[in-house]
Amino acid sequence: MQPYNWDGIPEVELSPGLTRQMIHTPRMTILRVRFKKGVASPEHRHVHEQVTMLASGAMRFDLAGEKIVLRPGDLLPIPSNLPHGAEALEDSVLIDVFTPAREDLM
């Protein structure tokens, strides 16, 4: 069994200034997402429970209308099916953990 390393996981550009890397296990998906300052992720929702961990930068989240600014070291649990979106206030890197695995992203 070999570990993954973020430096060896393909990085996909989803749109200008927004890239994503991911791994899947049987019951979890882990993403590393890079946002350039000013880039937003529009409101969306999913059945998967999520915890977002801010690695660097600053991001403003909107959780069902509530605004929350994340700083490095912050962890934000996002319950199943709660509408959420985000905007990067600075160049930022997020680690997102989901359960169950994101079959919609495989």
Place this chain on the structure above:
Amino acid sequence: MQPYNWDGIPEVELSPGLTRQMIHTPRMTILRVRFKKGVASPEHRHVHEQVTMLASGAMRFDLAGEKIVLRPGDLLPIPSNLPHGAEALEDSVLIDVFTPAREDLM
């Protein structure tokens, strides 16, 4: 809803040179564990699926007899019920993600 921040989560010393912080969500548990160099976590197993992410340092894992050295940026999925243990080759910090939530640690 407020985010957690690692700096505000109580840090419990489990044994000399080994401390743990944790949060629980309905279906996940996330730990930050600090190991001093030379400190080991004896072999154990649990039904929970785990992904270990090395934040800093170097750790040698033993997964059912297979030795794996983790470096910063590495992610190691540990399947449900697989026996595993670890030893810190340097002062190290791990982020561990589990599903389901670790009710045994609450």
